[in-house]
Structures are given as structure tokens and as C-alpha cells.
Amino acid sequence: MAASKTTKPDPQRTTPMSSHLLIRCVILANLAFSVLYLWWRVTSTITTINSYFFGIKALPVQAWGWTFYAVEICLTIGIWIGHSQRLFAVSSYNARVCILLPTAGERLDIVMLALLGCISQRMWACGRKSKSAMFKVIVLDEKRRKAVLQMCAAVYALATLARSPSIVQILQAENAASIDAKGLYEWWRDGGGHARRHLYNDSHLNRACQLLEFMLRLSLCEGNEGNLFNLTEMPEDQLQSPDQKKRSARHLVEGLLQALNIPQGAAKIPPAFMQSFSTNGALPTLVYYTRRDPGTPRVSPKAGNMNSALFPIDYPDDESLVGDSTIIAVNDCRHQLQPNFLQRTVPYFFKLQQSANDGSGLEYTWDRVAFVQTPQRFPKDMNAEDDPLGNNAAVQYDIINHGKDGIGAVSSSGHGSLWRVEALKGLAADGTRYADPTNRALIGSEVGFRSEMLIEDTHTSIDMFRHGWTSRYVNEPGEHLSTCTHQPDSIAWRIKQVLRWHQGAVQLLFYKGITFTSFGGKFPTIWHRVYAFDQATYYLQAIPGYILLLMPIIYGITGESPFNTEVAEFFLFFTPYIVSAMLPTLISGSWRGVDANKLQRDEQVWLSTTYVQVYAFLSMLATALRCQKHENAWAVKAPTWPLFAVFFGEFCAIGGALFWVARYGFDRWSQNLLSVLASAALAVFALWPMVAMQMGWRIPSAYHLKVLVWATLGVLVVGIDFLSRLGARDERAMGAVSLLLAQVALRTRQYLITGN
Incomplete structure (x- = not known):
């Protein structure tokens, strides 16, 4: 052994x-x-x-x-x-996982990228169970857009095509970044699919490229939502006659997208509508859902949206959308997960210990970890010069969080976090239950994602610490487990974002008090209390x-x-x-x-x-x-x-x-x-x-600076001469100014000539 x-x-x-x-x-x-x-x-x-x-x-x-x-x-x-x-600071599987993808009106191309990242997640061996039974992706659409539902169907169909043996061989031969829907899209987008589809002349690849063209067309035409599958808009390069074109288009739409159950005649999807895609056992189950009361509670609608998946709020007699999932991951729509995201993060919920049945063996059991956090990353080529708004937050994600990780006290920052469902449903770290998850009045306050403050992520993580839970942080140097696809690009946007974070922190102090952040509760260590206090007062x-x-x-x-x-x-x-x-x-x-x-x-x-x-x-x-x-x-x-x-x-x-x-x-x-x-x-x-x-300024080059220095020096010399003449008339008034300017000019000239 x-x-x-x-x-x-x-x-x-x-x-x-x-x-x-x-x-x-x-x-x-x-x-x-x-x-x-x-x-x-x-x-x-x-x-x-x-x-x-x-x-x-x-x-x-x-x-x-x-x-x-x-x-x-x-x-x-x-x-x-x-x-x-x-x-x-440190260097660094009984799990059924569900990814929550809340969207509140983001551009459709951003939604598409997020969906491709979710549907392409690599998983571990599930034994006799299919991937669709162990893994869900739930799209929580606050705006009830038909185009989002159609995009879900298109991405699921693309993921199905990407698993066909012929496309797998093509992607392997083309050295695609990954052999999945995300890798297929990136290869096609960068010119490979467009340029080489005729070379392979594969029916699955042709259909996938047609589907990708539709997806791209929809994502670029926000004003034409609902027209993705208009038969008159089908590509014509693979067909001979109009009748053949129409039949092929109908076959593609009805065969791959399984005749979507979309309400007819309505401008938007009705409230509390759900559509599930789970025909392929090798893919995660993809669920589209729009809740009955979007935008509530007003202070934190995102938390309310995610809680609608955690608890059967709209249909109390049915099972919740997450079902028997034991871990949920939060994927903000403006970020795209990489295929290895779950493989890298889920194991941190478990610990290795002696087997209870056989003392000489080892087994994995749940640890006292409520959530696992990953850093928010931006395009790899975004250096400091390309990031004037500081979106990278390098001090937070690469210094502070590592310092907290050694004691299990990293706070959640929303996107890229994974949560143990039992912890969100009122289970304390010591195994006792501190809240009843069936009591709907407690949802958002004592169970689920806390929706009483603007910053539901920080609020929820502090409450987890209060009940004895710890956290883990996953971040290796140079690693990008997810990438932001739509970062703030203006001062107004950045300030609006920062203002909301800080207002949420002030709310924690005003409406929860120091008692909540630093006293009482069952914090694992004194440092958890110190860090929680800092979360509520750092803005001071x-x-x-x-x-x-x-x-x-x-x-x-x-x-x-x-x-x-x-x-x-x-x-x-x-x-x-x-x-x-x-x-x-x-x-x-x-x-x-x-x-x-x-x-x-x-x-x-x-x-x-x-x-x-x-x-x-x-x-x-x-x-x-x-x-x-x-x-x-x-x-x-x-x-x-x-x-x-x-x-x-x-x-x-x-x-x-x-x-x-x-x-x-x-x-x-x-x-x-x-x-x-x-x-x-x-x-x-x-x-x-x-x-x-x-x-719109830029740092001037050394040559421009040299010209500026000489021009300034010339102005000073002429000005000094003028002041000296004027000072002859009023030496008392101008003598001090002339002396100062003369000293500055002479010292600058000496430095430019001698370097000393």
C-alpha cells in the first residue's frame, strides 16, 4: 500500500x-x-x-x-x-459541476465566446455516468432575448459537430489550440476554416462552417435578433440549385438544432421559460433559463439571478436547475473560460487523508473549502502600457491573494469562482446547519448568494468565513484559466465599475457593521477577521x-x-x-x-x-x-x-x-x-x-523632448533679457524673478552641454 x-x-x-x-x-x-x-x-x-x-x-x-x-x-x-x-504566501472526485452564466444584455458576440468556453470544458472520468449527467451549463438570461436562446442552440450544435471523427482529425492535422467547439471556432475565425474547408470537402466541416457563419452574422447584427435561421440567408457556395439550397438549409436547421421550442409571435421569451439541450451524452447539458422576476432584488440582481438557479423559486414543486450538482462555477458573461478551467480548480475542494475503511490506504474527502477563486485575466498581450485603466489588478491577483491563500482567506471576486453548493445552502464547516434552505425568506440573506449589498461576491465570502469555511486560490505564473473578452475601455466605464465596488464595501460597514466583519461568528483564524475588516473599511x-x-x-x-x-x-x-x-x-x-x-x-x-x-x-x-x-x-x-x-x-x-x-x-x-x-x-x-x-496624449519621444528643452531654453533666455531690461527700471520688483530665471536657464544650459 x-x-x-x-x-x-x-x-x-x-x-x-x-x-x-x-x-x-x-x-x-x-x-x-x-x-x-x-x-x-x-x-x-x-x-x-x-x-x-x-x-x-x-x-x-x-x-x-x-x-x-x-x-x-x-x-x-x-x-x-x-x-x-x-x-x-504560497506557490502553489465525487463532483458534479454546474456553470452559471448570468447575462444581462451583453453583446451577443460576447455571449457566444462565453458559451464556447463553457461548452468546451474538459472533465475527468465519470465512470459509467455520461458527461451530460455530471456537468451542466445554465445560461441565466435577464433580458429574455430570443437571440441568446438561438445562440445556445447553435453553440450546442457546433459542439456536437466538433466531436465528429472527421473534424477531430482535421483539427489535429491543423494543430488547433484545442479539439472542441472553442478550438474549431478559433481555427475557423483565424482563416483556417474559411480558407481550407474546400480542401477537406468534409460534410461535417461544411455544416460547421455554415453554422459558424450564422453565429457570427447574428452576433454582429443585434438589431436583427431572431433571424439567425432565416432560410433565405443560407450560404450558397455548397449548393447547386435554389431547391437544393432550401432543402439543405432546412435540414441543417431542423436536424442540428432540433426544431427549437421557441414561442412564436412574441417579441421576447416569456418569463420562467426553460429550454434544455442534452441529446449528446459526451457534452454537458446546456440549459437556457429566464426567471419570472428579472432585475430583482434591485440592489443585487446578479445574485438574485444566480439564486433562481440554486433554488426552485419560480417552480417550488420542481427540482432546482442545478439539480444534484455539488459545485457551481460563476462565469461572468464578459469572460471566456479555458478548456482546462474545471480540471485545474475542482480538485481544491478535496483533501487526501487516510481511508476510513482501510487505515493503510488513502482517499479523497471534502475539505472545509467553501469556494475556490481564480484571477481575472485579460488578453495575454495586454501589458501595462496597453492598460491605462489598470484592469489587470496585478497587486490584487498576483500579490495580495497569494499572501491570503496560505491561510485560506482569499475573498471572492465574482467571476472565476467555484462554490460548494452545500455551503451556499446553509451548511457550516463543522457539519451543522445554520439556516434552512427550504425557507424562501432566507434566500439572498442567509442562504444562496447574498443579495443585500452591491458586492454579492465579497459579502457571501465573508459570510462563509463566519461559518468556519475557508477558501483556496488557483493561480500559477503565466496561467490564464479565463480571459476577459470585453474589458472597460473608458474612464467613465472604469469609474462606474470602481464606484459600485466601493459603494458595496461602504454598505457592508453601514448595514452589517464591524460585528459582522470582524466579531462573532466562527472565523477559522484571527487573520480572517482582519481581512474581513479590511474588506469593509479599505476605502477609508x-x-x-x-x-x-x-x-x-x-x-x-x-x-x-x-x-x-x-x-x-x-x-x-x-x-x-x-x-x-x-x-x-x-x-x-x-x-x-x-x-x-x-x-x-x-x-x-x-x-x-x-x-x-x-x-x-x-x-x-x-x-x-x-x-x-x-x-x-x-x-x-x-x-x-x-x-x-x-x-x-x-x-x-x-x-x-x-x-x-x-x-x-x-x-x-x-x-x-x-x-x-x-x-x-x-x-x-x-x-x-x-x-x-x-x-489622447502620449509620452513624447526623446527627440521631441530635446526640441522642447531647447525651445524652453530659448524662451527663458529671451525672457531673462527682457526682464533684465525691465528690472533696470524696477529692480526691487523684478530682481528676484530675474535672478531665479537666470539661474534656471544657466543650470539647464550647463547640463545640456556638459551633462553635469
Whole structure:
């Protein structure tokens, strides 16, 4: 029996990151440097400030100094919480699975790609049971579109054709990416199918190509929904006469699509309609369903839509759509699963242990895992430069989640998550039942996907932790288990998305409270409580983050610094504090081969959207104070102008700094000038990607920069000459400005000529 122990892989086995000890040492160092820096700031740099804004006694600069110090304390706490999320970094089949594919009006080509990914999933050996009995795909259509139902039928028919021996041989000979419906579509789309179908002259391939042309035509003609199978639109290149064309078209439609049971004469599919496709035992059962009350509950209709599949809400006397499935996967319609998605993720629900019947053997049993999460990925060629909106979220998916995974505390992020059905139906990790799944009043609050907040994924995962469950995270370097096919491509879209996430987090705090996120319950560890607390309060870190962006503007325009110290002394205390704060992320990212530019882009996008987080908090606070329902959050829209106001405000800060230098003299105000320039430049750097995208700007080439420098230098020289002549008349008024401009021009010219 010894051999059996080595032939069964343990899905729960983890290996600590080789650099985890180094990361923990750096974290301890940062804790010490943070305390030292904050102690020095409070004892040496604030109480000595004795000036007033514009000389007004009611506006003491010391109050500004204490405010900025509070900002640093908040950011330090945020850094410490971030460190805790990097402490446990790891490198990394009695299951009947159901994929839920909710759609709420997405473009039909996006729906088609999602369907192809679902229908092409590879599975494990099912014994005597067919794949259709062990695996379901349920399309939950909120908009009741006929075209979605027709697309389901077309994809199922294509998957049937893709299994024919002749097409399998063709795809193998053509080195297709995968031998399934998804691989067939990609080969056909990239020109292989169009260009080579006549070479093979295979009847199955000809029919598949006809079907693909229909699917593509429908996906590109949103206004002609329901006309996919119009016989007059059939391809003509395979047929000789009109009669033959019509007969062949009818045979293709009726034979492959099995004469769909679509209601006639109605503009849309009626409510509570279901159509099932399960004639091929080698394919998953494909179900189209549209519930009776779409769009409810208003605060989280997606959760309500998925719960309609988990529970027999529309037909209480019937079995639920998921049937006897033990695991469900959530596939947002804008993402396409790769064929190995289920094979990579489902095993993490199980653990390897000694057999109860034979102590010398091993067996797989369910582990205390409520859900498994995968990262949301975008096209492989999307680097940081092509992702100004930070859709990749590299810090979250490649750093933070790995830090939480070592202790089983990764929160769900919606798409790409798999859930144990029993956990969603009220079973606690210790085997007791905390809620009755037959009580319809509990659906959405205590059982099923929690639908009381905008962020049903985070809310549900925290509730799972409260009942003793843990989670798992599946993400190997360079692995794409799913790919987004329609990512945000505008600032308005991205801000709308970010606003909803943050409003949902505020709802967790306001309507559930700290007790829900951090106290009570049966959390597996103290760290689960810490991370849940962070999920409900992280947006508060945006307030000091936004003040950081405003600091150079206030500093430059008013001329008043929030602290009183020498530059050298400041860097003596600040440098070890900030460097040790950034090192854990750098070490974790380097170890996993994460593109550092993507990590940088994440930080830039976070600073660019701090005002959105503040706006979300204030809008939800106003909603609560007016005693309005929190579902009204859907009507809140965040403006984009604050982003640009701060961006251009940084240049005003630089202009203000130059004014104060001109007034007080270069020698007296040079250190302040350096502080304003440095902080304003960092702020501009952070805001640049999103601002540049909206404005259509690009980073100029080195040649353009050289021309710009010489042009600026020429303007300075001419301006200095003009000011010197003007200064001869009013030396007192213009002398300081002329001296400053002359120093800048001479130093710039010296650098361009000598490099020093």
C-alpha cells in the first residue's frame, strides 16, 4: 500500500514561497521604521510650526501639520494591513459541476465566446455516468432575448459537430489550440476554416462552417435578433440549385438544432421559460433559463439571478436547475473560460487523508473549502502600457491573494469562482446547519448568494468565513484559466465599475457593521477577521491618499509646509520607512515573475481613483442619513472632473512654488521648492495614465523632448533679457524673478552641454 500513497496527488498541499522569511523580516523592519518615523514626526516637526496661512490668525499652519500627520498614520495602518496580506504566501472526485452564466444584455458576440468556453470544458472520468449527467451549463438570461436562446442552440450544435471523427482529425492535422467547439471556432475565425474547408470537402466541416457563419452574422447584427435561421440567408457556395439550397438549409436547421421550442409571435421569451439541450451524452447539458422576476432584488440582481438557479423559486414543486450538482462555477458573461478551467480548480475542494475503511490506504474527502477563486485575466498581450485603466489588478491577483491563500482567506471576486453548493445552502464547516434552505425568506440573506449589498461576491465570502469555511486560490505564473473578452475601455466605464465596488464595501460597514466583519461568528483564524475588516473599511485609506495628492497644491499655493524640518533630516527618517514598506510587494512580485510595470500601474490607478472611493463613502453616508434604501446606490454617478482638477492643480502648485521663490529668494526657499516639485511630479506621474488616455496624449519621444528643452531654453533666455531690461527700471520688483530665471536657464544650459 505504500505505493498508493505516492500515486495520489494531494490537492491541498502547499509550498511556502522561498522568500517568505525574507518578506517577514522586511515587514518587521518596516514596523520598527514606521514607529520611529511617526515618533520623530510628532516630536520634532509639528509643534515648532508657528506660522499662519496668509498671516490670518484663525488659520494656523500647525492645524494643517496635524492633519497631514493624521494622514500619515492612516496610510501607515493601511501599509500594516497590506503587510498582513503577504504573510502566508504560497506557490502553489465525487463532483458534479454546474456553470452559471448570468447575462444581462451583453453583446451577443460576447455571449457566444462565453458559451464556447463553457461548452468546451474538459472533465475527468465519470465512470459509467455520461458527461451530460455530471456537468451542466445554465445560461441565466435577464433580458429574455430570443437571440441568446438561438445562440445556445447553435453553440450546442457546433459542439456536437466538433466531436465528429472527421473534424477531430482535421483539427489535429491543423494543430488547433484545442479539439472542441472553442478550438474549431478559433481555427475557423483565424482563416483556417474559411480558407481550407474546400480542401477537406468534409460534410461535417461544411455544416460547421455554415453554422459558424450564422453565429457570427447574428452576433454582429443585434438589431436583427431572431433571424439567425432565416432560410433565405443560407450560404450558397455548397449548393447547386435554389431547391437544393432550401432543402439543405432546412435540414441543417431542423436536424442540428432540433426544431427549437421557441414561442412564436412574441417579441421576447416569456418569463420562467426553460429550454434544455442534452441529446449528446459526451457534452454537458446546456440549459437556457429566464426567471419570472428579472432585475430583482434591485440592489443585487446578479445574485438574485444566480439564486433562481440554486433554488426552485419560480417552480417550488420542481427540482432546482442545478439539480444534484455539488459545485457551481460563476462565469461572468464578459469572460471566456479555458478548456482546462474545471480540471485545474475542482480538485481544491478535496483533501487526501487516510481511508476510513482501510487505515493503510488513502482517499479523497471534502475539505472545509467553501469556494475556490481564480484571477481575472485579460488578453495575454495586454501589458501595462496597453492598460491605462489598470484592469489587470496585478497587486490584487498576483500579490495580495497569494499572501491570503496560505491561510485560506482569499475573498471572492465574482467571476472565476467555484462554490460548494452545500455551503451556499446553509451548511457550516463543522457539519451543522445554520439556516434552512427550504425557507424562501432566507434566500439572498442567509442562504444562496447574498443579495443585500452591491458586492454579492465579497459579502457571501465573508459570510462563509463566519461559518468556519475557508477558501483556496488557483493561480500559477503565466496561467490564464479565463480571459476577459470585453474589458472597460473608458474612464467613465472604469469609474462606474470602481464606484459600485466601493459603494458595496461602504454598505457592508453601514448595514452589517464591524460585528459582522470582524466579531462573532466562527472565523477559522484571527487573520480572517482582519481581512474581513479590511474588506469593509479599505476605502477609508483613500481619504489620506487623496490628501497626499492635494498636499503639493496646498503647499505650493499657500507656501506653507505641513511639517517643519530640514530636507536631509526628513529623508533620514522617511527613506527606511517608505522603502521597507514597498519591499514586500517588490519581493513577492519578483519571485512570481509579475511584471513590475503592472504593479506600478495598479498604484497609479489607485491614486487616480481615490476621489471615487471618497465619493462612494460620502454618497452612501448621505443615503444612510436620509434613511433611504441602499439599493438607491445604483442611481449615484461619480464625476470625472476631480481627476483632471487635481492633475492640473499640480502645475498650479509648481507655479505657486516659483512665485514664493521669487518672493523669498532662492537661497531661503530652495528646499521648499524641491519638496513641492518632487511631490507634484509624483502626483502627475500617478495621474498621468488615466488623464493621458482621456486627453489622447502620449509620452513624447526623446527627440521631441530635446526640441522642447531647447525651445524652453530659448524662451527663458529671451525672457531673462527682457526682464533684465525691465528690472533696470524696477529692480526691487523684478530682481528676484530675474535672478531665479537666470539661474534656471544657466543650470539647464550647463547640463545640456556638459551633462553635469
